Amino acid sequence: MKGQKMKKGHSSHLGQDMVFLRRFFGAPRQVGSVAPSSRFLTRAMLDRVDWANARSVAELGAGTGVFTREIVKRAHPEAKILVFEVDPALQDLIRAEHPNHPGLRLYGDAQELAAIMKAEGIESLDFVISSLPFTVLPHDVSENILDAVQNSLKPGGRFVAYQYSTIMKSTLAARFPDIRTKFVPINIPPAFVYDCGA
DSSP: OHHHHHHHHHHHHHHHHHHHHHHHHHOHHHHOOSSOOOHHHHHHHHTTSOTTTOOEEEEEOOTTTHHHHHHHHHSOTTOEEEEEOOOHHHHHHHHHHOTTOTTEEEESOGGGHHHHHHHHTOOOEEEEEEOOOTTTSOHHHHHHHHHHHHHHEEEEEEEEEEESSSTTHHHHHHHOSEEEEEEEOSSSSOEEEEEEEO
């Protein structure tokens, strides 16, 4: 039975990886990477969140749901989780994996963050987790999303994002008074995590 479960889990993740790879080659500006995030990057991102006290969280650019899976495990039972993924095929993967989670809401365009928060009755967010490839998105789209993030965070809230270069560091430093950087080498490709305080 244990072997069957492991085989099933391996097949599931392999299937997700193949979907991710196909979507990357079909729309690299949306996906931004050839492989889902490693467990090392997942820890580097999510260990920075105060899950015990967080009641409102947004994830931007969820992909196949690698971070979503861990967010659901770690989040407080009463937390509202807004998950944004613009690709319909990747949305379907996430929806299928979390069909009954009471606090999880799945949306498309992260530029609509403010409007969706209003519709969900959320005044501000404790944390925003981002996998969006800001350096390959159109400039106006990146600016719109970063504006929405800044305006959505409560005082003391944090924006945690990863990128594959340091290009975004000056942009983030200009927007957030407190920014910490961590390099995660064990990922494809290696990544920089930016922990930004509002």
